[in-house]
Amino acid sequence: MSNKYSFFKNCFSKIFKKNNKELNARNAIEEIIEEDEPEPIQSIDNDEKEMIGNVLDLRDIQVQDIMIPKVSIISVSVTTKIEIVINKFVENKINTLLVYQNNDDNIIGVLYLKDIAACLQINLNNKNINYNQKQFNINLFIREVLFIPPTMKTLDLLFQMKQTGNKIAVVIDEYGCVAGLVSFMDLMEEIVGDIKDATEIKKQKTKIVVSNDGSILTDGQSTFYEIEKYGNLKIVPNDDFNDTIGGMITSMIGRIPVKGELIAFPQQSLEFEVVDADIRRIKCIRIRKVN
Helix, strand or coil, rough: HHHHHHHHHHHHHHHHCCCCCCCCCHHHHHHHHHCCCCCHHHHCCCHHHHHHHHHHHHCCHHHHCCCEEEHCCCEEECCCHHHHHHHHHHHHHHCEEEEEEEEEEEEEEEEEHHHHHHCCCCEECEECCCHHHHHHHHHHHCCEEEEEECCCHHHHHHHHHHHHCCCEEEECCCCEEEEEEEEHHHHHHHHHHHCCCCHHHHHHHHHEEEECCCCEEECCEEHHHHHHHHHHHCCCCCCCCEHHHHHHHHHHHHCCCCCCCEEEHHCCCCCEEEECCCCEEEEEEEEEEEC
16 A cells, blocks of 8 residues: 555655646656556556546646636635625635626636634634724635636646645636536545535436436536536537536527427437426426437
8 A cells, every 4th residue: 555655645645746748647657657557557556547537638638628717716805895795705614705806707816614613713613703894804714716718628627736836727618617616625626526516416416317218317507518427418509608518508599498399409409308497597407318
């Protein structure tokens, strides 16, 4: 076990020792393999091999493939009151909040729950929060975020996060608008697999479900990457402006479909059944392969 750990530690330490301009990840790993052959390689189990392979795959994956789409981003205005900020954290069970000024495309930073909690002197026994609204200035807690294009490679982002210490990156499209969000945890999940608690696992299982008949039941906000990863179905969007399956379907027909409606997608031999929808968006879709 110690040999395995030493190899894996050596691998990642060498990858981050030099930036990608001097030595890219693939060369770093190949160099380590050549140096350590043959015994350490034989001691690596399948999980470790898969993790190393996942690192190499990051070179081919763009951030737009794994980002959280804008519609799912939770943010607050820089003028938001402290009680509303706290409620956002608690209600959504998150530990970070993006902060914007004037509109949600003008992101100025991120709030971390741990910073707010330390300031507000949380009394865990009585579950009371003591604070002075006049003394609370949200600007004091805002941390920097990275701003990146959708086409940036995830491995490049991993290096940039390592170099800057920033763990949150906001994806900006060609028009300067927010397209999505990628966190350091998202990148780690690409390497080691999904890091979720029991609640998240249950939520994911209900978000994308493969039925016995081969059809896929999915949330309307599921990304194409998620559908391919969890539903084993690759869907190529019909244009570059849609990040989610619901967005693509709405774009295809020029309106929000109604519950029970069937939409054909003959270009990829697929049929979409709208299982649930309201006047604003598609909530649930069943995807079927057709001949």
